[in-house]
Amino acid sequence: MSAVLVFHPDYRLAVAGSRHFPSDRAARLLAELRRRGLAAPERLRCPQPAPAAWLALAHDPSYVRAVLDGGLDGVSIRRLGLRPDRTLLRRALAAVGGTVLAGRLALADGLACNLAGGGHHASAAAPAGFCLFNDLAVAVRVLRAQGLVSRVLIVDLDVHQGDGTAAILAGDPGVYTLSLHCRTNYPLRKTRSSLDVELEPGTGDRFYLAVLERLLPPLLARLRPELVFYDAGVDVHGADPFGRLALSDRGLLARDAFVLASCRRAGAAVATVTGGGYGPSGAVAARHALLFEAARQLDG
Numbered sequence: 001m002s003a004v005l006v007f008h009p010d011y012r013l014a015v016a017g018s019r020h021f022p023s024d025r026a027a028r029l030l031a032e033l034r035r036r037g038l039a040a041p042e043r044l045r046c047p048q049p050a051p052a053a054w055l056a057l058a059h060d061p062s063y064v065r066a067v068l069d070g071g072l073d074g075v076s077i078r079r080l081g082l083r084p085d086r087t088l089l090r091r092a093l094a095a096v097g098g099t100v101l102a103g104r105l106a107l108a109d110g111l112a113c114n115l116a117g118g119g120h121h122a123s124a125a126a127p128a129g130f131c132l133f134n135d136l137a138v139a140v141r142v143l144r145a146q147g148l149v150s151r152v153l154i155v156d157l158d159v160h161q162g163d164g165t166a167a168i169l170a171g172d173p174g175v176y177t178l179s180l181h182c183r184t185n186y187p188l189r190k191t192r193s194s195l196d197v198e199l200e201p202g203t204g205d206r207f208y209l210a211v212l213e214r215l216l217p218p219l220l221a222r223l224r225p226e227l228v229f230y231d232a233g234v235d236v237h238g239a240d241p242f243g244r245l246a247l248s249d250r251g252l253l254a255r256d257a258f259v260l261a262s263c264r265r266a267g268a269a270v271a272t273v274t275g276g277g278y279g280p281s282g283a284v285a286a287r288h289a290l291l292f293e294a295a296r297q298l299d300g
């Protein structure tokens with residue numbers, strides 16, 4: 001069984017305001033997956049953009065209204081690092097809808113992958129670091145409100161801490177947030193996840209994988225989540241211009257394979273989001289594609 005892929009045409013929209021934001025990432029990833037025979041048309045699903053009522057399950061209603069009405073203040077726009085125009089909004093709403101759909105499909109099918117998402121810096125009332133809405137937190141709340149899930153684990157392996165996710169979901173029973181990130185990467189002031197593991201710059205494959213292997217299986221056994229949201233950011237890669245953890249292609253593939261296999265062994269469905277990844281878009285798409293290679297290997 002290969003992964004179900006979630007993709008919306010609005011993922012292709014070009015975003016203004018920062019030369020670092022990888023606008024074409026989802027489109028490049030989809031092309032890369034097609035080239036590798038990993039994106040059969042019958043496995044593709046298109047999400048509905050998130051309605052305001054979904055956003056308000058994880059964000060302050062006043063913040064949702066400000067974003068939808070184009071009324072973000074200057075401080076928020078600086079924190080976001082992108083121009084909050086209609087194009088960015090359409091793209092963000094599609095991405096949130098995509099993560100909700102990936103969660104639903106994962107619960108039905110075992111594994112589903114959103115080709116966007118991972119807005120883990122957005123908090124309840126503020127954007128940050130290219131993230132307008134926190135699709136992970138919204139998806140948890142929507143699926144639970146729909147009665148589809150009660151125990152959720154968020155495994156955030158993006159090189160940056162999932163600070164917004166942690167802040168929104170802090171104290172939320174039934175949701176556990178794990179963030180494995182580089183200590184010296186953004187955000188400099190970290191929040192507290194259910195469990196944070198801070199790694200030093202230059203960590204590399206061996207130590208990184210050893211930490212993950214020691215950490216994840218016992219956590220899955222203890223929490224018994226029905227659903228895992230996996231932020232599979234590839235900015236942990238050694239060639240990423242921002243991330244500092246120095247993983248190789250082989251390390252990334254091993255990481256993704258281990259997460260998927262561990263969740264399957266524990267009986268948890270997995271919904272993935274792309275998370276961060278920077279640099280030349282072809283190389284970044286190839287790094288994101290490793291997750292889908294890992295999914296294919298899992299099915300033998």
Ligand SMILES: [Zn+2]
Nearest residue numbers: 158160235276
């Ligand atoms: Zn990141």
